[in-house]
Amino acid sequence: MTPSRLSVNVNAIAMLRNRRDLPWPSVTGLAAIAMEAGAKGITVHPRPDERHIRKTDVFELSEMIEDRFPNKELCLEGYPSDDFLKLVKEARPDQVLFVPDDPDQTTSDHGWQFDRDTSRLADAIASAKDWAVTVSLFCDPDPSAPKHAASLGAERIEIYTGPYGACYDDPAKAEIELTKVVETAQAAHGLDLGVNAGHDLTVENIPALIARAPFIREMSIGHGFTADALIYGFAESVRRFRTAMGEI
Ligand SMILES: CC(=O)[C@@H](O)[C@H](O)COP(=O)(O)O
Ligand SMILES: NCC(=O)COP(=O)(O)O
Numbered sequence: 165m166t167p168s169r170l171s172v173n174v175n176a177i178a179m180l181r182n183r184r185d186l187p188w189p190s191v192t193g194l195a196a197i198a199m200e201a202g203a204k205g206i207t208v209h210p211r212p213d214e215r216h217i218r219k220t221d222v223f224e225l226s227e228m229i230e231d232r233f234p235n236k237e238l239c240l241e242g243y244p245s246d247d248f249l250k251l252v253k254e255a256r257p258d259q260v261l262f263v264p265d266d267p268d269q270t271t272s273d274h275g276w277q278f279d280r281d282t283s284r285l286a287d288a289i290a291s292a293k294d295w296a297v298t299v300s301l302f303c304d305p306d307p308s309a310p311k312h313a314a315s316l317g318a319e320r321i322e323i324y325t326g327p328y329g330a331c332y333d334d335p336a337k338a339e340i341e342l343t344k345v346v347e348t349a350q351a352a353h354g355l356d357l358g359v360n361a362g363h364d365l366t367v368e369n370i371p372a373l374i375a376r377a378p379f380i381r382e383m384s385i386g387h388g389f390t391a392d393a394l395i396y397g398f399a400e401s402v403r404r405f406r407t408a409m410g411e412i
Contacts, residue, residue: 166411168204170402171239173362173386174225175209178216191221192228194398201399202406205229205237205258207362207384210251212267219251226255239300239384243267244288253295260292261322261360261384263302272363275304275324278312289317300360303352305344310352320358320381323348328373329364329388342372349377360384367392370408383409 178191195206206225210217222240229238237258242248244262252260262285264276276285285301292299300320303309305327313321323345331338345361352359358381361373366388374380385405393401406412 166409168202168406168411169380169382169409170203170405170411171205171207171237171382171384172198172203172389172398172402173207173209173384174198175216175386176390178208178218178221182216191217192224195225196228196232197398198402199229199233199236201402202412203236203402204382205239207239207241207261207386209241209263209272210248211242211265211269212245212247222251222255222257226257239382241272241302241384244284249288249291252292252297256295257297259298259300259320261300261302262288272302272324273326275302275306275309276312278309278316282312282316286316293317298358300358303348305341305348307344307347307351309348310355310357313352314355314357318357320360321348321352322360322362322382322384323352324363325361325365325373326363329366329369332366332369338369338372342376345373346376349380353377353379358382364388367404367408370405371410374409378410 174191174195177189177194208217229236239259240257241261243265263272289299299318300322301313301318303321328341349359360382362384365385
């Protein structure tokens with residue numbers, strides 16, 4: 165069986181939990197169900213306002229994975245602020261994805277602008293590597309981006325697939341956006357960067373992407389996964405997404 169590429173993003177579970185001052189739905193409990201069902205790991209994006217994932221969730225997830233799922237992986241996403249870097253240093257995830265988000269941004273909607281963002285990134289990448297955390301950079305679907313990520317010392321990129329995901333009802337436009345994602349993936353693969361992809365991926369749009377970029381290492385999926393799991397349940401959605409990825 166092909167190893168799993170699916171990292172389940174549990175931001176939306178935390179958002180639902182935060183509606184009340186109560187501990188359910190449980191972020192760690194549903195993360196455990198996802199990993200037991202075959203996900204390779206868990207992704208969280210603790211935003212500065214803690215609107216969904218809280219710092220306490222990060223430590224609880226990290227401890228649970230270390231204790232109960234030592235072969236699974238935790239990925240933390242965030243802007244490399246001093247506060248976020250402190251969290252990475254303390255929680256020691258397996259992987260960190262640096263994203264260029266403003267603190268008040270609704271969701272991630274672009275990759276790094278490598279002509280202006282590099283000095284903060286270079287320092288953050290060096291620190292994370294010192295802490296033995298694999299570094300990935302969020303990149304637009306632009307084949308010129310991976311060479312910048314490689315020259316900064318990143319080990320992976322995550323291609324922002326939002327524009328592809330947004331074309332769910334327009335196959336001709338989806339093909340144009342998919343081509344940009346695939347060409348970016350190929351450029352990164354040719355540079356020996358690990359290639360991840362994320363944002364608005366679904367059971368419907370994953371097969372065409374995997375068919376053209378089978379070397380993709382990881383897909384972190386939250387919004388579409390949660391929507392699917394509300395219908396099918398967390399464990400069954402892991403199976404459905406892994407089937408879409410051609411893994412089972
Ligand atoms: C980095 C990225 O792609 C984001 O999609 C992400 O983790 C989603 O964040 P929100 O759940 O806050 O929209
Ligand atoms: N890195 C992307 C991610 O973690 C989840 O994005 P989405 O599936 O919630 O759009």
